[in-house]
Amino acid sequence: MDLGAITKYSALHAKPNGLILQYGTAGFRTKAEHLDHVMFRMGLLAVLRSKQTKSTIGVMVTASHNPEEDNGVKLVDPLGEMLAPSWEEHATCLANAEEQDMQRVLIDISEKEAVNLQQDAFVVIGRDTRPSSEKLSQSVIDGVTVLGGQFHDYGLLTTPQLHYMVYCRNTGGRYGKATIEGYYQKLSKAFVELTKQASCSGDEYRSLKVDCANGIGALKLREMEHYFSQGLSVQLFNDGSKGKLNHLCGADFVKSHQKPPQGMEIKSNERCCSFDGDADRIVYYYHDADGHFHLIDGDKIATLISSFLKELLVEIGESLNIGVVQTAYANGSSTRYLEEVMKVPVYCTKTGVKHLHHKAQEFDIGVYFEANGHGTALFSTAVEMKIKQSAEQLEDKKRKAAKMLENIIDLFNQAAGDAISDMLVIEAILALKGLTVQQWDALYTDLPNRQLKVADRRVISTTDAERQAVTPPGLQEAINDLVKKYKLSRAFVRPSGTEDVVRVYAEADSQESADHLAHEVSLAVFQLAGGIGERPQPGF
Numbered sequence: 001m002d003l004g005a006i007t008k009y010s011a012l013h014a015k016p017n018g019l020i021l022q023y024g025t026a027g028f029r030t031k032a033e034h035l036d037h038v039m040f041r042m043g044l045l046a047v048l049r050s051k052q053t054k055s056t057i058g059v060m061v062t063a064s065h066n067p068e069e070d071n072g073v074k075l076v077d078p079l080g081e082m083l084a085p086s087w088e089e090h091a092t093c094l095a096n097a098e099e100q101d102m103q104r105v106l107i108d109i110s111e112k113e114a115v116n117l118q119q120d121a122f123v124v125i126g127r128d129t130r131p132s133s134e135k136l137s138q139s140v141i142d143g144v145t146v147l148g149g150q151f152h153d154y155g156l157l158t159t160p161q162l163h164y165m166v167y168c169r170n171t172g173g174r175y176g177k178a179t180i181e182g183y184y185q186k187l188s189k190a191f192v193e194l195t196k197q198a199s200c201s202g203d204e205y206r207s208l209k210v211d212c213a214n215g216i217g218a219l220k221l222r223e224m225e226h227y228f229s230q231g232l233s234v235q236l237f238n239d240g241s242k243g244k245l246n247h248l249c250g251a252d253f254v255k256s257h258q259k260p261p262q263g264m265e266i267k268s269n270e271r272c273c274s275f276d277g278d279a280d281r282i283v284y285y286y287h288d289a290d291g292h293f294h295l296i297d298g299d300k301i302a303t304l305i306s307s308f309l310k311e312l313l314v315e316i317g318e319s320l321n322i323g324v325v326q327t328a329y330a331n332g333s334s335t336r337y338l339e340e341v342m343k344v345p346v347y348c349t350k351t352g353v354k355h356l357h358h359k360a361q362e363f364d365i366g367v368y369f370e371a372n373g374h375g376t377a378l379f380s381t382a383v384e385m386k387i388k389q390s391a392e393q394l395e396d397k398k399r400k401a402a403k404m405l406e407n408i409i410d411l412f413n414q415a416a417g418d419a420i421s422d423m424l425v426i427e428a429i430l431a432l433k434g435l436t437v438q439q440w441d442a443l444y445t446d447l448p449n450r451q452l453k454v455a456d457r458r459v460i461s462t463t464d465a466e467r468q469a470v471t472p473p474g475l476q477e478a479i480n481d482l483v484k485k486y487k488l489s490r491a492f493v494r495p496s497g498t499e500d501v502v503r504v505y506a507e508a509d510s511q512e513s514a515d516h517l518a519h520e521v522s523l524a525v526f527q528l529a530g531g532i533g534e535r536p537q538p539g540f
């Protein structure tokens with residue numbers, strides 16, 4: 001380690017005095033102008049992690065659904081997964097070290113993690129379309145270079161595409177080719193094969209309206225659309241040509257406001273979907289004949305996918321264990337439907353895809369989705385091999401189902417939740433099952449729900465996959481009493497990992513009740529958590 005060079009270059013990416021940041025649910029996120037030093041230092045850290053794991057490490061520059069002025073960075077571990085928790089702590093230490101302590105912190109991390117500094121390092125970098133992203137990714141490159149690491153800058157990529165690249169590079173190409181072409185070809189081939197098997201009946205030419213949140217998803221979907229145009233025609237909205245990133249559009253806006261994005265004309269019963277700013281989340285929606293808006297969120301996506309996979313397994317005659325992983329935000333109706341009607345085991349983890357991903361790895365087939373539309377399905381290596389064999393050996397009908405499953409496996413991005421891949425999976429399933437968006441929506445009816453934000457997140461701690469508040473004292477009892485006042489109700493609070501707020505969630509038998517309950521819980525938080533910030537007002 002050339003400590004002299006590190007000190008010299010670090011001074012060119014100086015940390016603003018007194019700024020403390022935390023590697024949160026999805027890496028570092030804050031105003032872009034405060035992030036130059038973090039980017040440089042994450043370049044350094046990626047090199048250390050690469051040396052330690054003897055693998056390629058990814059660095060993604062994005063702040064996903066946050067406003068355009070924000071930015072962020074996260075590291076991607078060897079199998080395309082989120083960074084290991086012990087390294088998240090190193091990331092926080094390194095990002096917050098004062099200039100004079102940088103050398104010591106780097107040496108500390110290297111010693112603690114037994115990093116062989118002679119080992120080669122390779123880092124791949126991707127970025128979203130924010131105006132600040134190009135310069136910030138150059139700061140990552142500066143950090144990588146000064147520690148002697150090699151790098152490949154993919155430039156503009158969706159977050160899941162970068163996860164895919166890392167996974168491909170560390171599995172000797174078995175997962176796919178680590179190029180943007182390779183990604184498009186792998187997914188499109190699987191999709192076209194699948195849709196060929198759908199029984200077409202004249203008007204079956206499928207089209208879909210896609211709100212791209214004015215983000216990277218628009219660029220990449222446009223590049224990709226001609227690869228799969230045989231099976232699906234997409235019409236892009238909020239493609240970044242005029243609007244601001246994530247402003248009044250995108251998956252986060254649609255899910256949290258429970259209304260359609262601006263800039264998209266929706267005719268009744270048309271199938272529409274929204275990506276978020278870095279294209280790792282997707283939600284679907286439509287207007288019914290009476291003009292009512294219907295949201296189809298991550299829970300219903302997980303239900304569609306797991307029921308389809310289960311049906312295929314029955315046809316093939318394989319009894320593999322399927323599990324669905326959700327968070328506390330999953331609508332109560334979805335959990336009930338999965339457990340009681342579909343008879344699929346459901347597990348609840350803390351918020352943040354890394355928690356869901358790890359739980360899903362415990363099954364032969366693990367389907368995980370956050371209610372906001374971030375998720376995918378994971379297949380164990382043994383399952384993949386078994387299905388490949390079945391697709392060659394079984395007799396006709398079973399072989400067809402095994403072939404379908406083989407293609408579906410290829411169509412999922414098993415490194416991370418991926419809006420483009422999930423969209424193609426959903427479109428393929430709807431086509432194969434001959435389902436309309438309304439029929440899909442009718443699987444179960446969501447319980448009305450409401451999410452609110454209040455201060456002060458520092459005093460809130462939780463347990464039981466964030467469903468019970470431990471501190472401040474008395475808060476959980478207060479929530480329990482409030483919940484008892486409403487039918488089919490549930491409520492919980494947790495500190496956000498990406499914003500400086502406490503998130504409040506409530507559901508009940510009517511929208512009015514869910515709104516009241518959410519407001520009352522907000523007031524309880526406000527009173528018991530020190531009365532910081534504005535007193536929550538009723539009305540939304």
Ligand SMILES: CC(=O)N[C@H]1[C@@H](OP(=O)(O)O)O[C@H](CO)[C@@H](O)[C@@H]1O
Pocket residue numbers: 025026064329351352353370372374495496497498499503
């Ligand atoms: C309620 C909600 O949607 N929370 C989101 C949000 O996390 P918070 O910790 O709630 O701020 O951002 C995360 C990263 O994108 C995402 O994984 C998570 O689901």
Ligand SMILES: [Mg+2]
Pocket residue numbers: 064065276277278279280281
């Ligand atoms: Mg995102």
